[in-house]
Amino acid sequence: MKNVVFYGGGNISQAVAEGLIKSGYEKNKIFYVDRNPKNKRILEKLQINNLEGNNTVKVDLFILAVKPKDAINAYKEILKKYERPKIISFVAGIKSKRYLKINQDIEFLRAMPNTSSKFNLGITAIFNSSFRKNNLKKVISLFKRIGMTIELEKEVKIDGFTGMVGSGPAYFFYLLKSYEKKLMSLCNKDKKKVNDIMVNLMKGISLSIEKDNLDNLIMAVASKKGTTEAGLKSFKSNKLDKIFEQGLDSAIKRSREISDE
Ligand SMILES: NC(=O)c1ccc[n+]([C@@H]2O[C@H](COP(=O)([O-])OP(=O)(O)OC[C@H]3O[C@@H](n4cnc5c(N)ncnc54)[C@H](OP(=O)(O)O)[C@@H]3O)[C@@H](O)[C@H]2O)c1
Numbered sequence: 001m002k003n004v005v006f007y008g009g010g011n012i013s014q015a016v017a018e019g020l021i022k023s024g025y026e027k028n029k030i031f032y033v034d035r036n037p038k039n040k041r042i043l044e045k046l047q048i049n050n051l052e053g054n055n056t057v058k059v060d061l062f063i064l065a066v067k068p069k070d071a072i073n074a075y076k077e078i079l080k081k082y083e084r085p086k087i088i089s090f091v092a093g094i095k096s097k098r099y100l101k102i103n104q105d106i107e108f109l110r111a112m113p114n115t116s117s118k119f120n121l122g123i124t125a126i127f128n129s130s131f132r133k134n135n136l137k138k139v140i141s142l143f144k145r146i147g148m149t150i151e152l153e154k155e156v157k158i159d160g161f162t163g164m165v166g167s168g169p170a171y172f173f174y175l176l177k178s179y180e181k182k183l184m185s186l187c188n189k190d191k192k193k194v195n196d197i198m199v200n201l202m203k204g205i206s207l208s209i210e211k212d213n214l215d216n217l218i219m220a221v222a223s224k225k226g227t228t229e230a231g232l233k234s235f236k237s238n239k240l241d242k243i244f245e246q247g248l249d250s251a252i253k254r255s256r257e258i259s260d261e
Contacts, residue, residue, distance in 0.1 A: 124147065162255040176198060
């Protein structure tokens with residue numbers, strides 16, 4: 001893949017583009033199409049090119065990254081201007097067959113990345129609909145530049161990855177908000193100190209997960225009748241695990257609903 005175009009240059013495109021640039025992908029091979037002035041400014045800062053006005057560019061790959069409500073229109077716009085395009089859809093919910101019903105003469109696949117791609121720590125689930133084998137290989141190596149890839153054998157699984165991985169970072173940011181609130185009062189509202197504490201905590205947690213299983217890690221912190229045990233008991237009696245699971249299920253359900261809308 002040489003020239004890659006992000007069709008819709010919002011949050012997820014910016015994260016993936018940043019990761020690609022960090023991985024050494026040449027900026028002059030990354031393009032965007034976007035109508036939102038704020039996003040255009042961010043993309044220009046990243047020094048990637050606006051496809052509009054660049055009529056001679058041979059596009060090798062489109063990444064469709066607009067909200068689900070805009071997806072079919074944006075897809076049709078691509079088809080109007082480009083013959084037999086290769087298109088990757090980041091769009092949650094909308095199934096391949098809806099796109100392929102409009103035009104089958106394309107190579108199409110769905111990919112579900114997350115915003116950690118920005119730091120080359122992304123997780124991208126991929127379901128191939130009609131990419132040729134050699135082109136699929138190229139797509140996979142493109143996403144490997146920004147983290148890990150998971151190939152899915154069934155399209156239905158992408159809803160699970162949308163709810164768990166695409167949306168995943170937000171759940172942990174959300175949980176950290178209560179943590180941040182308490183730390184702010186402990187650290188006399190010193191935002192920098194609070195941020196540093198949270199960063200070290202999360203870095204330590206990720207290194208720990210690499211080394212041991214979660215039950216052992218909990219046991220290594222919690223001692224009988226200690227503070228951790230008191231905290232954990234309260235979480236358990238308030239069924240925090242069930243509440244968290246319900247949240248994940250709701251996200252997966254929503255992804256399925258979007259496919260039916
Ligand atoms: N954000 C994530 O972490 C994440 C992760 C995985 C997958 N996804 C999926 O990726 C897609 C994009 O999400 P996002 O959060 O990046 O959305 P976003 O921030 O709203 O970005 C979408 C951009 O596309 C523009 N746009 C829409 N239709 C267009 C068109 N026809 N021509 C030109 N520009 C157009 C929008 O402009 P306006 O603002 O003017 O509408 C907006 O700037 C969604 O379908 C989502 O399900 C997102």
